[in-house]
Amino acid sequence: MAFTVSPPPHIKEGVSVKALMWGRFIVLLPLCLASIYLFGFSALGTLISGVLGAVFIELAIQKTFHQKVTIGDGNAAYMGLIIALIVPPSAPIWLPFIGAVFGVGVVKHAFGGLGSYMFHPALATWVFLSLSWPTLMVPASIPQLGSLSDLVLETGAGFLADASPIAMIGVLFLIAKKYVDWKIPLAYLLTTVILVVLLGDPLSYIITGTFLLGVFFIATETSTSPITRNGRFIYGAVCGFLTVVYGYFTGDYISGTLYGLLLSNAVFPLIERSTIPKPFAAPVITHSTAPKVVGGEEE
């Protein structure tokens, strides 16, 4: 009888990269439906063109360089969806497509693909689009959520993501399932709310769909956030701080969220490196007195 021989552990949790990515994708679908309801079928076109652009460029790059095709893992589709969500509904249909091609092609794949990008592709894409087509990227209005009905359906939405903040509620399920980290959103939300209240801006300026998308989806992007436990709290606080700094001085908390997150992406390696946890074992005499392993210079 033949038996399989393999290294331990012999049991694993069922979670996979695919599940993590498609989980996030599915949770964003109610928001997409709300934006289609609010903006009409042009919004559907925007969303589809974003997703298609991302999947197309990933497929093209991986086919060209004879890599393993990974469009099935959902990362490209998810990135395309986020890119489409932070585009104004009035934008022409080719804009999110170009954006997704840039985001996945340059920001993701030129930096090494999944897990290796240093900036969130959607954020970098948003900056790229805003600089290249400034007139097309300016939203018609800047939403201010005053009452509860705005939380359900924000008629003054600027980007697709602003259509219905409450439609993102599914993310709580992902957090409960540990698909999405809870430390970053918590620190981010608390810091932002406390700072905004201290500075005297109304909270309705800040709690918008784009902000919540940033808190729950963009800030928690695993490749661009620290992995250390304390580092994630600090990262969340830094995101909140930078968001408020930008938003307070320009009055535009939507751009503030996206720029703040982009800047936080730039400092996360520093946060991670300075929060490496202490070793579990008690300090030893033998190890520290032993010659340094790094060696070489002191020969």
Place this chain on the structure above:
Amino acid sequence: MKGNLHSKEVTNLSDVVRLDKLPEKAIIPMRQHDGIACAPLVKKGEAVIVGQKLGECEGSDLAFVHSPFCGTVDSIELMPNPSGKRILSVVLTPSECAQSVDFVPEKNAPPSRLIQIIKEAGIVEYYEKPTYLALKPGKRIDTLLMNATFPLITHAYLNSLDKVLEGFRLMLEASGIARGVIVVRADDKESIKAFKSAKVNGKPLTVAPIIGKRHADYYLEDVEDQILVVAAGRITYTPTMMNLLSANVMGRKLPLGGEPADAHTVVCGVKSAKAVYDAICEGKPYLENVVTVKGAVNNPKSIIVRFGTPLKDVIEACGGYKGEPGKIIVNGSMGGIAVYTDEAPIVKSTTGIVVQTKEQVLRDETSVCIHCARCVDICPVNLLPTRIASYSDLGKYDECDHLYAMNCIECGSCAMVCPSKRHLVQLIRYSKLQIQNMCAEARGGD
């Protein structure tokens, strides 16, 4: 602490049977622990009786091997072993005869003689160290810990709990250690209940919970008992988790690469306590053990098996395979070894068998790390498994050392939760080996 380390292991399987059916062939390896191999004392064709010494060795880290069967020696050759390697073994054809050597109990022997008896009986701890050596590490020791956090193993001994406790007391006597602490899982209700109603020296045992900074020492100050039972978390402390055991139960962290003796404790198992009782009070050497059989078998249970019985006979005694077997894992599905044949025998260090069907065998493909930090969140010793593994993959072992790779207890939790299915444990283990080599080289250069 983390509740997710093996947290689903507690099941009710307390009916223990003895495997009396003789196997066709018994394979008795000359080395059943991580130490010196014994030289066979018998020749091909010779008749052996129960309890006869089959292998003897000289040195410091030894465990004699005795025959659990009565029969004739078939051959002495390299045979499969649950460690995955082939090891020189005495192959016996067991017979029905019940002849055995004279077992002489020596109940009232002085401590030095007790240690001698334990050594002669060839008793080995669950972490592959001979008990006589473990009990006398040559350092100041104040506490003897009994690791009863393997629920299935503990349950199997609950019927003979008085013998286990007497064996534990004899270990304390033999080693001269002042007090003993029995560690059970907090969610292992059945064992806690049994320990509560058990008596040592006519006095009932105290069961105390470990909460926050209240470690065993806190209770030991108050109670005058020699033996205390503590319920510590929901972790099963496998052999590599000594540091965690010492830290959680005694509040004493071990230095890197240290053993419990560095924190003035000695760890023993439930099985060895029972074996010590058998050796001292009944004069029997270490011949049999409880093995738990789980997974894809028709009748999973705990079963008392004589050493040398092939795995297939044990599985047969548990109702045989359920479905088509794909993998046989010895000593737990988190860190155990998948053996290539069911001809391999049960040895002294075997605690359990897990059978997986062909469908249950994992066939994952490793992909890139997405830095989701699930491994960081689950690591019981505060490491960054993904970073260490990545550096190990790149050959940057000095960086692994800077990230405290040597602290890893190889529990396997990180690899279990990894969505990218990376071989984190193996990469970290490899980096540990390389760091040790580098340290040895650096020392050699001086």
